[in-house]
Amino acid sequence: MKPPAPDLSRRGLLAGAASAVAAVGFSRAAQAQAAAAPARPALPAYVAWKNPDHMIVHTGTTIETRRSAFGTSVITPAERLYIRNNLPAPDVSIVADRDAWAVAVEGVRQPRVLTVAQLKTLGLETVAAVLQCSGNGRGYFADKPSGTKWQVGAAGCVIWSGVPVRNVIAALGGVADGARFMTGTGGEALPAGLDPKSVVVERSVPLRAFEDALLAWEMNGEPLPHAHGGPLRLIVPGYSGINNIKYVKRLAFTAAETDAAIQKTGYRLTPSGVKGDPSFPAVWEMGVKSWINGPAPEAGPVKAGMVQVHGVAMGGTRDLRRIDVSIDGGQTWQEARFVGPDLGRFAWRQFVLPVRLPPGQHLLASRAQDSRFEWQVEESPANGGGFLNSGWRSHAIPLTVT
Numbered sequence: 001m002k003p004p005a006p007d008l009s010r011r012g013l014l015a016g017a018a019s020a021v022a023a024v025g026f027s028r029a030a031q032a033q034a035a036a037a038p039a040r041p042a043l044p045a046y047v048a049w050k051n052p053d054h055m056i057v058h059t060g061t062t063i064e065t066r067r068s069a070f071g072t073s074v075i076t077p078a079e080r081l082y083i084r085n086n087l088p089a090p091d092v093s094i095v096a097d098r099d100a101w102a103v104a105v106e107g108v109r110q111p112r113v114l115t116v117a118q119l120k121t122l123g124l125e126t127v128a129a130v131l132q133c134s135g136n137g138r139g140y141f142a143d144k145p146s147g148t149k150w151q152v153g154a155a156g157c158v159i160w161s162g163v164p165v166r167n168v169i170a171a172l173g174g175v176a177d178g179a180r181f182m183t184g185t186g187g188e189a190l191p192a193g194l195d196p197k198s199v200v201v202e203r204s205v206p207l208r209a210f211e212d213a214l215l216a217w218e219m220n221g222e223p224l225p226h227a228h229g230g231p232l233r234l235i236v237p238g239y240s241g242i243n244n245i246k247y248v249k250r251l252a253f254t255a256a257e258t259d260a261a262i263q264k265t266g267y268r269l270t271p272s273g274v275k276g277d278p279s280f281p282a283v284w285e286m287g288v289k290s291w292i293n294g295p296a297p298e299a300g301p302v303k304a305g306m307v308q309v310h311g312v313a314m315g316g317t318r319d320l321r322r323i324d325v326s327i328d329g330g331q332t333w334q335e336a337r338f339v340g341p342d343l344g345r346f347a348w349r350q351f352v353l354p355v356r357l358p359p360g361q362h363l364l365a366s367r368a369q370d371s372r373f374e375w376q377v378e379e380s381p382a383n384g385g386g387f388l389n390s391g392w393r394s395h396a397i398p399l400t401v402t
């Protein structure tokens, strides 16, 4: 790959990385097909096993789930789960011998390199958690921040299984003195000719997050797919997508946040148009959020009469308390009902409200409330990166009833 040498801005670097991904990720046939039908680009080869009917392909590295594909039974199957890669993924040969994958654990009393086989002896836990890109909903910010215009589908509710990070820490003598952050590093080979810090996917989260974190090798009952970070992924429940490091090769307990660009300047909540720096809040925990999945606008008009309005609601890091639905754009609200199993505070819950809809135009909205009585916000603050949009107003969907 030819590095985009003169452009040292984060956007320039990412564009360079993205074109590299496109170059390696698309077969020629897929590229030709994508060119022939620009309205519906084909899935790139590395995720050809996903169901194209259920996905919106923004680019070869940004692929979201269609609203109509979330279903109503809580878990998002792998073949429908969104994809987001900041760098070309490591070669798929890394999942040939999954147990041989190794992660270097640093910032503990007895630092060690542990293979997946060794990790499997240290404990086992399963957690249901929402994986949601920090930019999910970016397409609904009124100021049109740059970046993928995700709608609602850069998210899914997934069951992860692996070893609790706290077990790994305990086995290695505890966290070293002075550690304040947990830092995970992705296993991608870095493009030559660039400062590694400018491209590496390396993220720090507050140390306390290790209490809920897993090193996961299984997703929804299957070995973790390579495209979703197999053989091994750091899962930090409640924290947005970027903090969940795929093909994790290093887990470090550090005194400071990493100075990788993706942490230092990227994924910061800045005023629109302002470049990030460590004085701005990092994109970490997700907030209370919900949206309506059905009737999906893409499915076209519905017939007047009884309609089961349904969707998903998440508490971020907290349990949910209540979910309301509006059919008049938020002027009036009715309490809806959660359906299906409650898989804990990191999962999402499906909800439904049966309503009788007369012919006409309706604007459907939902707003969730968490266990601390905090309502989903009406409008999320605009920010430079278009991150963490959970505003119910911008997520409202129009429905034509005939």
Ligand SMILES: Nc1nc2c(c(=O)[nH]1)N[C@H]1C(S)=C(S)[C@@H](COP(=O)(O)O)O[C@H]1N2
Pocket: 081, 082, 083, 084, 085, 086, 087, 131, 132, 133, 134, 185, 186, 187, 188, 201, 227, 228, 229, 241, 242, 243, 244, 245, 246, 247, 248
């Ligand atoms: N190693 C690595 N981890 C990563 C990324 C990446 O590019 N490399 N992308 C992050 C981002 S921005 C998101 S939203 C999620 C996407 O996970 P998925 O592709 O499994 O849906 O992974 C995160 N972890």
Ligand SMILES: [Mo]
Pocket: 084, 132, 133, 134, 135, 241, 242
């Ligand atoms: Mo993301």
